[in-house]
Amino acid sequence: MSEPFMEIDHDIWNYGQPKLRSVGKITLPDVHGVLPFTGARNPTTISSTSHKVSLTYKTEANGWQPRIGLAESGAEVAVGEMALTTPGIYNVEFQPVRFPYRHPSGRSAWHTIDLRITFRSGLRRFIFVRNRDSLEKPWVREEIDAIAEAVPHHEAHEFAVVDGDSYSRPHRENLRRMHWLVAFEPDPASDRLVEAAIHDLKTLWRMSDLIPHLDLSPSRIFHSCMRLIAAKKLGANRDAVICHRSRIWRVEE
Numbered sequence: 266m267s268e269p270f271m272e273i274d275h276d277i278w279n280y281g282q283p284k285l286r287s288v289g290k291i292t293l294p295d296v297h298g299v300l301p302f303t304g305a306r307n308p309t310t311i312s313s314t315s316h317k318v319s320l321t322y323k324t325e326a327n328g329w330q331p332r333i334g335l336a337e338s339g340a341e342v343a344v345g346e347m348a349l350t351t352p353g354i355y356n357v358e359f360q361p362v363r364f365p366y367r368h369p370s371g372r373s374a375w376h377t378i379d380l381r382i383t384f385r386s387g388l389r390r391f392i393f394v395r396n397r398d399s400l401e402k403p404w405v406r407e408e409i410d411a412i413a414e415a416v417p418h419h420e421a422h423e424f425a426v427v428d429g430d431s432y433s434r435p436h437r438e439n440l441r442r443m444h445w446l447v448a449f450e451p452d453p454a455s456d457r458l459v460e461a462a463i464h465d466l467k468t469l470w471r472m473s474d475l476i477p478h479l480d481l482s483p484s485r486i487f488h489s490c491m492r493l494i495a496a497k498k499l500g501a502n503r504d505a506v507i508c509h510r511s512r513i514w515r516v517e518e
Contacts, residue, residue, distance in 0.1 A: 293319065293333060300332035304360030306377040308337040318342045322349055323448045326356035326383065331449075334359040340429025341379050341394045343437040346444040348382045350495035356383040362391075366415030369407040376412050381421060391421040397430040435506045442507075443495040446488050455481060459489035460498060463515055472501075473509045483509060 291309040295301065299321055309317045316339045321331040336342045336359050348357050361381040368374045380392035393412065399405050413424040462478050463469060475486050487509060493499035494507070500514040501507050
């Protein structure tokens with residue numbers, strides 16, 4: 266016997282899917298050799314509108330052991346990976362602190378900050394990430410001001426707002442690869458050879474120009490170039506996906 270046909274009552278046609286109950290938060294089990302997520306809020310749910318992201322990352326604060334990070338958007342991850350590939354950063358935390366604030370309407374509300382970046386100097390900075398369209402709305406700016414005013418001083422010294430749209434899709438992909446190569450595939454010997462060749466080669470234009478001058482595989486040269494770009498020792502257009510044909514240039518200190 267065939268299963269009964271479920272008819273969904275709409276005026277003319279089923280233009281949209283029926284609203285289903287949320288399955289709730291996605292909780293990751295313990296991962297061997299990886300430190301767990303320690304944020305104040307788990308942002309990972311099944312969503313058709315936002316891009317939830319999980320990643321592993323390493324910082325000096327964690328003894329360079331991999332830790333799980335959870336983010337509510339690809340923009341949050343991009344900001345975090347930018348910090349993770351920047352020299353002088355001691356720690357990066359995702360969804361680290363939840364605190365109360367007074368909403369402009371007068372009601373009490375709670376906010377979980379997107380990121381906290383800790384510098385080796387001891388400075389701690391809260392990062393609020395939002396897309397450009399949202400940041401241009403006056404009532405959103407009012408709410409951000411209220412959140413900044415309520416930041417617990419013992420949790421952060423500074424509060425910064427970041428436009429998520431300033432990280433284009435190619436830029437995010439470049440950051441993802443650079444972060445992985447810096448944290449999980451370091452190669453100091455290759456980096457030193459490539460950096461020396463960059464400074465010695467007078468005809469440097471594309472990354473592929475380095476290949477005939479180094480006794481290294483093209484993939485190893487590419488990986489070193491990505492690490493040097495992350496360290497700001499080599500320049501490239503981060504808003505185009507970086508490859509062997511990419512234009513590169515020396516960064517003068």
